[in-house]
Amino acid sequence: xxxxxAADVRSILSLPNLSTPGPSQPRKPPATTERARxxxxxxxxxxxxIGPSAPTLAAAQLSKPxxxxxxxxxxxxxxKWEWRSFKNGARNDPLRLSHWVKASTDPEAEYKFAxxxxxxxxxxxxxxxxxxxxxxxxWSKEETDYLFDLVRSYDARFxxxxxxxxxxxxxxxxxxxxxxxYSVCRKLVRNRPWAxxxxxxxxxxxSLAFDKEREITRKGYVASLETRTASEIxxxxxxxxxxxxxxxxxxxxxxxRDELLRTLLGIESGLPxxxxxxxxxxxxxxxxxxxxxxxxxxxxxxxxxxxMNTISLGQPVPRKQSAKSAAxxxxxxxxxxxxxxxxxTATKAAHQPVYxxxxxxxTPKSATGPRIAQIMGELGVSHTRLVMPTRENSAQLESLLxxxxxLVETKKQVDRIEQEIxxxxxxxxxSSEGGDDEAMDVDENDGEGEANEDGRAQSVVSTRxxxxxx
Amino acid sequence: xxxAERVRVRGVSIYRPIIYGNTAVVLTPKEREVLPTxxxxxxxxxxxxxxxxxxxSENVGGADDLSYFIKxxxxxxxxxxxxPNRNVDKAPFEVSETGWGEFxxxxxxxxxxxxxxxxxxxxHHLKLHPWTQIINGEPEQPPPLEIAAKIGPVHSWQxxxxxxxxxxxxxxxxxxxxxPTPLPKAKRRPIPYHTSNPASLEASKGGTPEFTHExxxxxxxxxxxxxxxxxxxxxxxxxxxxxxxxxxxKLKTQLTDA
Numbered sequence: 001x002x003x004x005x006a007a008d009v010r011s012i013l014s015l016p017n018l019s020t021p022g023p024s025q026p027r028k029p030p031a032t033t034e035r036a037r038x039x040x041x042x043x044x045x046x047x048x049x050i051g052p053s054a055p056t057l058a059a060a061q062l063s064k065p066x067x068x069x070x071x072x073x074x075x076x077x078x079x080k081w082e083w084r085s086f087k088n089g090a091r092n093d094p095l096r097l098s099h100w101v102k103a104s105t106d107p108e109a110e111y112k113f114a115x116x117x118x119x120x121x122x123x124x125x126x127x128x129x130x131x132x133x134x135x136x137x138x139w140s141k142e143e144t145d146y147l148f149d150l151v152r153s154y155d156a157r158f159x160x161x162x163x164x165x166x167x168x169x170x171x172x173x174x175x176x177x178x179x180x181x182y183s184v185c186r187k188l189v190r191n192r193p194w195a196x197x198x199x200x201x202x203x204x205x206x207s208l209a210f211d212k213e214r215e216i217t218r219k220g221y222v223a224s225l226e227t228r229t230a231s232e233i234x235x236x237x238x239x240x241x242x243x244x245x246x247x248x249x250x251x252x253x254x255x256x257r258d259e260l261l262r263t264l265l266g267i268e269s270g271l272p273x274x275x276x277x278x279x280x281x282x283x284x285x286x287x288x289x290x291x292x293x294x295x296x297x298x299x300x301x302x303x304x305x306x307x308m309n310t311i312s313l314g315q316p317v318p319r320k321q322s323a324k325s326a327a328x329x330x331x332x333x334x335x336x337x338x339x340x341x342x343x344x345t346a347t348k349a350a351h352q353p354v355y356x357x358x359x360x361x362x363t364p365k366s367a368t369g370p371r372i373a374q375i376m377g378e379l380g381v382s383h384t385r386l387v388m389p390t391r392e393n394s395a396q397l398e399s400l401l402x403x404x405x406x407l408v409e410t411k412k413q414v415d416r417i418e419q420e421i422x423x424x425x426x427x428x429x430x431s432s433e434g435g436d437d438e439a440m441d442v443d444e445n446d447g448e449g450e451a452n453e454d455g456r457a458q459s460v461v462s463t464r465x466x467x468x469x470x
Numbered sequence: 471x472x473x474a475e476r477v478r479v480r481g482v483s484i485y486r487p488i489i490y491g492n493t494a495v496v497l498t499p500k501e502r503e504v505l506p507t508x509x510x511x512x513x514x515x516x517x518x519x520x521x522x523x524x525x526x527s528e529n530v531g532g533a534d535d536l537s538y539f540i541k542x543x544x545x546x547x548x549x550x551x552x553x554p555n556r557n558v559d560k561a562p563f564e565v566s567e568t569g570w571g572e573f574x575x576x577x578x579x580x581x582x583x584x585x586x587x588x589x590x591x592x593x594h595h596l597k598l599h600p601w602t603q604i605i606n607g608e609p610e611q612p613p614p615l616e617i618a619a620k621i622g623p624v625h626s627w628q629x630x631x632x633x634x635x636x637x638x639x640x641x642x643x644x645x646x647x648x649x650p651t652p653l654p655k656a657k658r659r660p661i662p663y664h665t666s667n668p669a670s671l672e673a674s675k676g677g678t679p680e681f682t683h684e685x686x687x688x689x690x691x692x693x694x695x696x697x698x699x700x701x702x703x704x705x706x707x708x709x710x711x712x713x714x715x716x717x718x719x720k721l722k723t724q725l726t727d728a
Contacts, residue, residue, distance in 0.1 A: 129708075360633075424721040
């Protein structure tokens with residue numbers, strides 16, 4: 001007799017008669033077919049591990065990554081370079097330099113770095129401008145001229161300027177020079193007529209600002225920062241940590257105190273965040289009246305809410321008005337000016353009576369009037385009548401006339417200086433005639449005219465230097 | 471007026487844009503026959519109006535009734551007219567007449583009693599003949615009557631602003647109760663010609679002109695470009711001056727050395 005079969009054991013143990021090995025066998029084939037459908041790009045081992053459960057993700061990740069096409073740098077990496085001379089447009093001397101360029105570049109092309117040769121805005125001033133605005137008891141005009149010359153020749157590089165500065169009997173620090181230079185520039189910008197708008201002028205002025213005291217203090221700080229010893233650094237750090245700790249404590253203490261106050265006093269404590277709550281409350285209540293009126297409710301709730309607001313609303317009201325008032329003033333053609341807070345009650349005599357705007361148009365000063373009128377005529381502008389004499393346009397006209405007046409003044413000064421030059425030249429001619437044979441040289445130089453000024457100055461120097469030899 | 475109303479609002483200046491000027495048309499021969507003065511060639515209207523034009527109106531300006539602050543406008547015509555002082559006490563503030571010549575009209579505006587202001591007086595050159603191009607600073611001869619009649623009405627208007635400083639509270643209330651019609655932003659009709667802007671001659675042709683906000687901007691730009699030109703000129707001359715000063719300084723040192 002054969003041993004007990006599995007079925008017997010099952011029956012003894014009263015287990016349900018589960019599937020025999022027979023039915024389990026047909027299960028396998030589908031698994032093998034699945035494996036056969038293994039997607040490409042997955043290794044067999046991996047597929048047998050993960051199975052077909054995550055095919056889409058695997059396929060997405062494992063498909064070949066698409067890379068950008070590699071740039072083709074052309075010519076198989078062979079570039080021809082040439083040694084060429086070029087003209088630098090930023091130079092005004094005839095010097096020719098050479099450099100390596102790709103052979104493919106256009107030989108006629110402009111030197112592309114020439115545009116970066118930017119000249120800093122250099123300021124000059126006339127004698128009249130100097131006496132009017134630029135006088136300074138610390139600085140003579142000659143020394144200021146000397147400073148400006150240096151700044152110009154060294155492109156406002158003040159370290160170089162300070163290094164080369166050699167003016168007799170003066171001992172200037174770099175801060176002194178900077179302060180003088182920038183204060184002169186600022187005064188010029190401020191006082192000369194300005195072509196652009198006010199904002200650009202303010203920008204330029206801000207860029208010319210220089211605070212000497214602050215600069216000195218700053219440099220002092222930097223110097224002391226650099227010369228600290230190790231122990232000082234350690235002490236500083238310790239102090240800093242200590243300070244932070246104290247600050248934190250202080251903040252925590254204040255927070256606790258506020259909380260306490262708030263719990264004890266509520267709104268009356270007058271603490272900021274509660275105020276904020278109240279504001280939002282106001283916002284809701286101010287909306288309310290409208291809504292209730294729409295609904296046709298009875299009055300009492302409205303008046304109650306408004307009366308509640310009256311006190312707390314005090315703050316935001318003027319702000320609202322000022323925002324609106326600009327539009328209001330524009331609509332009603334109102335222009336407001338600051339009333340001087342003098343308590344003297346203006347009498348009737350002080351009142352400026354009604355006028356037509358065109359009757360208060362700015363007029364040029366009588367002395368320069370005809371020449372200004374001439375300039376205006378050349379420009380095709382009528383300064384006595386405007387098409388639209390509004391406030392803005394008459395202000396515009398005023399600045400135009402101011403500029404024209406300044407121009408007339410400058411032209412007058414040029415005339416005067418020219419006259420003085422003529423006188424000086426005549427005197428120079430006469431005085432040198434009084435001398436001996438040098439006169440010939442001077443006359444020759446005079447004949448060369450004003451253009452060749454340097455040449456004349458040199459030759460005069462040379463004649464002078466030749467005198468002792470005789 | 472109670473004392474409370476006599477309070478001036480300090481620091482406030484309020485203005486009202488107005489225009490004044492005239493319109494003129496050439497009379498037809500038939501019209502001239504009917505006139506008691508057959509030598510008159512034109513019919514004209516001189517007026518003070520609000521600056522903005524009423525839509526679909528044949529008038530220049532006049533969108534608002536100005537009688538809320540103007541009590542009376544007096545036009546003083548040439549002495550050859552019968553009673554030359556013409557008082558107009560209610561809107562529209564204008565006088566129509568016929569005539570043959572151009573002359574200065576004196577215009578006087580009296581303000582309402584609430585303003586507490588005195589009258590202002592100014593002049594307008596009555597323009598009958600068409601505007602012409604200005605050549606070498608002199609306007610060209612106007613065309614003869616027959617041609618002028620075909621060109622249509624001649625307009626000569628000046629924009630201006632009546633400015634009240636520190637007005638009485640009551641008067642300010644009156645003014646703010648009548649905000650003026652703002653000028654249209656952009657051009658819808660021809661531009662009123664003005665001698666200060668001769669370039670506007672072409673743009674002034676072809677119908678009833680109208681004042682616009684654009685004209686103000688255009689003039690501001692004209693002034694601005696002129697100013698820029700002057701300033702660049704100024705830069706140039708300043709540099710010349712500085713050069714000359716240097717030259718003079720050099721000469722002077724030569725003189726002292728010599």
